[in-house]
Amino acid sequence: MLYNNKLNKLQERGYRMSTKPKLSMYWASSCGGCEVSLVNINEKILDLAANFDFYFCPCLLDTKKKDIEALEDGEIAITFFNGAIRTSENEEMAHLMREKSKILIAFGSCSYEGCIPALSNLHTKAAHFKSIYLDNPTVDNPHGIVPKTETEVPEGTLAIPAFYESVRTLSQVTDVDYSIPGCPPEPKQVWGVIEAVIQGKALPPKGSSLGAGNSTVCRECERKKEDKKITRFYRTWEIIPDTQACLLDQGLICMGIATADGCGALCPKVNMPCTGCYGPPVGTLDQGAKMVAALGAIIDIGEKKGLSEDELVRCVDHIIDSIPDYSGTFYKYSLAGSILGGKRG
Numbered sequence: 001m002l003y004n005n006k007l008n009k010l011q012e013r014g015y016r017m018s019t020k021p022k023l024s025m026y027w028a029s030s031c032g033g034c035e036v037s038l039v040n041i042n043e044k045i046l047d048l049a050a051n052f053d054f055y056f057c058p059c060l061l062d063t064k065k066k067d068i069e070a071l072e073d074g075e076i077a078i079t080f081f082n083g084a085i086r087t088s089e090n091e092e093m094a095h096l097m098r099e100k101s102k103i104l105i106a107f108g109s110c111s112y113e114g115c116i117p118a119l120s121n122l123h124t125k126a127a128h129f130k131s132i133y134l135d136n137p138t139v140d141n142p143h144g145i146v147p148k149t150e151t152e153v154p155e156g157t158l159a160i161p162a163f164y165e166s167v168r169t170l171s172q173v174t175d176v177d178y179s180i181p182g183c184p185p186e187p188k189q190v191w192g193v194i195e196a197v198i199q200g201k202a203l204p205p206k207g208s209s210l211g212a213g214n215s216t217v218c219r220e221c222e223r224k225k226e227d228k229k230i231t232r233f234y235r236t237w238e239i240i241p242d243t244q245a246c247l248l249d250q251g252l253i254c255m256g257i258a259t260a261d262g263c264g265a266l267c268p269k270v271n272m273p274c275t276g277c278y279g280p281p282v283g284t285l286d287q288g289a290k291m292v293a294a295l296g297a298i299i300d301i302g303e304k305k306g307l308s309e310d311e312l313v314r315c316v317d318h319i320i321d322s323i324p325d326y327s328g329t330f331y332k333y334s335l336a337g338s339i340l341g342g343k344r345g
């Protein structure tokens with residue numbers, strides 16, 4: 001507020017406002033990690049400031065919604081929109097930022113695919129409210145009060161945004177130009193996109209992913225892949241994996257095979273399986289379905305030849321039962337944007 005007041009006074013005295021193109025970053029249902037990712041471009045932030053008027057970012061700046069509403073349509077050159085659409089406020093801001101931005105980019109997995117918040121799509125809004133506000137042992141709520149959009153108080157009506165029945169991606173509520181995948185996107189990839197804009201490079205066709213490659217994490221991973229067959233899957237705490245061999249070959253569910261490249265295979269580099277945060281590779285409609293299909297090809301029941309059909313089914317069931325959480329494993333980041341979209345059975 002103080003900053004805006006000062007700006008207004010400067011304008012009143014005839015000072016010219018910045019003529020640099022405006023850049024903004026908005027968070028919807030988000031954890032704040034995407035803002036950290038932007039800050040993690042380190043000293044390049046000075047180049048960003050030299051080339052853009054960093055105009056709106058609720059996490060870092062005090063610009064208000066009314067300041068955005070006062071802009072001409074398309075006056076913001078680029079908006080990085082992170083976070084999923086969970087509330088009416090998220091949706092309202094998505095439409096506003098679309099209107100005011102030349103280029104609207106779904107920044108990070110929440111905005112691009114729903115990410116962790118969208119795993120809540122497996123349950124109803126009523127079930128969430130029950131577990132958060134009514135059954136939660138750490139909440140003292142003797143009158144069973146749950147949030148509602150309007151509450152009458154002596155001073156008038158208090159209003160809060162509506163909590164939607166399910167989480168949506170940015171492109172499910174408005175027109176999006178590009179996406180930058182990742183949870184959060186890798187800073188060097190973020191800077192690569194900003195630098196391309198600064199240098200006036202032609203951007204790829206609308207709808208493309210920026211800061212990601214055309215292949216999979218496996219392409220960036222230096223582990224030795226032998227396409228071994230596996231007889232069961234392991235949780236990460238159950239084995240200490242070999243540091244050179246492919247993690248999937250060792251029975252750890254590594255989503256690298258069904259995930260777009262761009263991060264530099266960060267997780268396998270530190271002996272952890274990829275959990276899929278860069279989303280589906282180019283041309284893949286559904287990341288979870290691709291991974292399930294890939295696993296189908298590596299499950300080994302060959303040494304148990306001669307088994308009856310029932311015994312074979314039990315064998316396959318046993319292997320599948322060693323996968324702990326199907327949605328959280330195969331759709332950890334992509335449920336809202338997947339074919340399932342979080343349909344409840």
Ligand code: SF4
Pocket residue numbers: 029030031032033034082083107108109110111115116182183184185
């Ligand atoms: S994409 Fe990841 S880092 Fe970014 S807001 Fe969502 S959960 Fe946080």
Ligand code: SF4
Pocket residue numbers: 217218219221222223225245246247248249254255256257265268273274
């Ligand atoms: S499955 Fe995982 S560990 Fe194996 S090559 Fe691909 S990214 Fe590397």
Ligand code: SF4
Pocket residue numbers: 183217259260263264265266267268273274275276277278279
């Ligand atoms: S290895 Fe997978 S989970 Fe890890 S940062 Fe890369 S895409 Fe994300």
